[in-house]
Amino acid sequence: MSTTTAGHLIVDQLERAGIRRVYTVPGESFLDVLDGLHGSSIQNVVARQEGGAGFMALAEGRLTELPGVAMVTRGPGAANAFIAIHTAHQDATPMILFVGLIPVADRGRESFQEFDINAWFGSTAKKVVTLDDAASAARVVDDAIFTALSGRPGPVVIGLPEDVLVHVVEDATVAPRKVSSPEPSAAALAELEGRLAAACRPLIVVGGEGWTTESGEELAGWASRHGVPILADFRAYDAVPHRSDAYAGSLGYGRSDANAARLDEADLVLFLGCVRGDVLSDGYKRGLDAETIVVNADANLLGHFGRVDQHITADVSAFSAALAATNSAVRPDAGWFAGARADHLAFSAPQPDGGIGVDLGAAMEILTKEMDDDAVLTFGAGNHALWPARYLAHNSANSLAAPRNGAMGMGIPAAVAASLAYPGRQVISVAGDGCFMMNGQEIATAMGYGAKFIVLVVDNGIFATIREHQENHYPGRPSGTHMTNPDFAALARSYGGYGERVDRTEDFAAAFRRAVDSGLPALLHLPQDPATRSPKTSAN
Template sequence: MSTVTTAGHLIVRQLERSGVKRVYSVPGESFLDVLDGLHDSPITNVVARHEGGAGFMALAEGRLTDLPGIAMVTRGPGAANAFIAVHTAWQDATPLILFIGLIPVADRGRESFQEFDINAWFGSTAKKVLTLEDAASAARVVDDAIHTALSGRPGPVVIGLPEDVLVHEITTATVPPRPLPVQHAPEAAVEDLITKLSAAQKPLIIVGGEGWTDKSSDALASWSLQHSIPVAADFRAYDAVPHDSGSYVGFLGYSRGDYLAAAVEDADLLVFLGCVRSDVLSDGYQLGLGVETIVAGPDPDIVGHFGRVDLQINAGVDALVGQLTGRSLDAGRETTWLSGLRAAYELFNTPSADGGLGVDLSLAMAELKGILEPDTVITYGAGNHSVWAARYLRHNSADSLAAPRNGAMGMGIPAAVAASLIFPGRRVVSVAGDGCFMMNGQEIATAIGFGATFIAVVVDNGCFATIREHQEAHYPDRPSGTQLTNPDFAAWARSFGGHGERVERTEDFRDAFTRAAASGLPAVVHVITDPSTRAPKSSEEPV
């Protein structure tokens, strides 16, 4: 039944009908009517302190749930600040919808206050850019955006909201959410996949992307173990299969083990499931280019894939895993292919002392690995600090990692806020570098305001270590522009009403983390580390 309403209020009603539970925003006068619609809505409006923080919170929502994350910001400067989340969602293939308030229609083209060209800004970095020109179309536009963000290769959609159009009175009702296509693979394609896997002596499945559930993750891991097929993960898709499964052999991309790169080259069949052979995964378009390759996933265009494709299967991850694991392989391959890679992974995943001053991160991560529950959600941004978390912390639950695959700094803390709100019963830990933390560390205020709890382990080495590492390689003894002046991060957390701990010795880390966890507050464990330590010491041996 239609009632008189406004476009702004109808947008909120359509989000409600679509199952949205939270939006992340920084308020602006350009979308006041949407904010008013949220006043009486069951949707929680999580008010962030910066548009980049709001965007990253929405990105984490899209990564960890089955709906796009929703962010709302104002025109011009607000849109510019939120751009980082759109770029991350595009490169990460994560569903996100960014609503941007716009100037009144009559003011266009006059260089009016905070005017910008929404299509020029976002046209190459979003799946679709829409502007609400007709108030009566508000519900349809929102539904179209959600469908686009989730369909095929997931990604961001941007919706412009002219402030005068939002207040137009209309009698249009919400629309039924459009169902997503169920992407089952053709039986002939599944047969071909089974035949190729059966014939291969050294197959390797590489998993990634969105759409994994505990059911599909566990099913693929068990089926692969049964058939002695190793499973590796794409960069920052480490939660696609459980690490405690005997079929999991580690991750590719930055900081991957040499043993796994060698395995990609040595394999006689590569199956990319939910991901593609991208730049980062392939060490800059180098690994596995001559190996027989199957690409299976929801994207018919396989955006970002480089090199050979012998079979492409267009199907959703969940559906294809169900089809695949319901079949048996006719294979007599040696079990040593899997067992050797699994042993190499276990060795690579075993911390040894890094040495140096302050807290030894390898040993601290070993302590943390022993403390955390199997379903702990881990977040981080970009920087050398993430190497220790990626290498030593294990994921045994789907939807347990929110980190930027495009290497955007500043995501870890906003993602932790969102993860805590999404999963209030699960532990959330963010491993943050000092540079990364300071980009959006103010979102601790958002956590305090909305009851989110997480523990941030802030790694303080006093520099932008990743860039310093490159300088040491290319411009030795000439560090420039990479030093940092840091606050007392523990005091920072306490100033917002959270809990803070400062740790200068490895042996004090466990107790400090335990106190932070027991506080029940957003907490920071400020860890002082050696500025000359760039990565964990290698513990690899030849496979």
């Protein structure tokens, strides 16, 4: 049998698992892995900062069937990538982070860039392992992929001591372990059928990972036939197609008052792929009294609050297919289904916001006409995200990459990854000025690897979410929330992309089409009235 190094074997195992890209910021601590990537079938996408690389890997894990993979160097690099691991953990998204480490003999001596990988990542990753045995390289990589995908998905962190990577080992990859997709048992479905048949105001809440266009349509079709409204968990808006008359909007930040009330009024809530967490329930306050069924592959139901009358351990796609094949006897109260859809249509119809600068409500109305049906949306955290979350529809699976844990800075790296994962799909990112500046330099990465997307930078010169809290709790005393911004359009052009400032709402449509026609990573700089905090419509 031939031999290789542990670093090269890591790459070989990733290849065998079907990994198509890794996102890296190079470091001398994992040179042998970088050498293994030379000539590999895996594309090495070099990001400009480890936080960007981590968010790209997170988006890849969110949008595809395999974990996203990032590689960074020891102390400082690992620190920068930590934000993506925290996001992947709270969002339940599969991701693998390789971290180059100091040589084994240097441990415990406060050597250059030393840190304790288990202490740092132990509370925010599904598993943290250090490759001390070079011969185990393939097995460790395979186990990481399996762990990231199985049960409740999440991040796995692998430490790579630089001296172990160059050890010579047998050139033998291992057969990838297959992740099971548990199906609901006949007994569990029968019990669920009885509960549904007895409910007058049943409600389905969808979320989590693993949705496909087929499973979303199967679930929506069943719900439409039986008159059961579907709500989406926070930033899980792409689980079922919005064109379905069963889709009734979302819960969490930016939700309608009607949906908050609907969660309280339901006498049965079926959580599918998600749990009743704090954001969904307005801080553990809503939907607590309803009969509760949770369909989730996580046996521990991490993050779930309140009663559980039935737990079905099943994959969302397998469950949706099984439910769609049943002949349910569900008979909700008259008006329950139609009222939910009507409220959603009223709430999601874009209306002008008013104020100076570009009216985002009007801009979203234009986007609803200009967007492709399978467009991928990305955004980070901040008030700017309220507009796309409320007004832009998702009719294809894997069409949203946004942080459920509220991490700023994800939008641009996610747009890079989305474009590389789906080069034939339109990618649109909506970024606040503060959010953009955290990882906007990844436009350079887009230029280097042929990624194409359009980013709308909403510029109001303040950290609007925090300013809004200040105005509510400390009126008249703004503190630490002002920003001095660059010329965003000129910044995009400096990277070689397309950049244009749009000062008037009536100029937005033509500017968007010019951005599309440029064929480049494109940025539209949209000044916004700093007094505008959220969409303004007559419906609530």
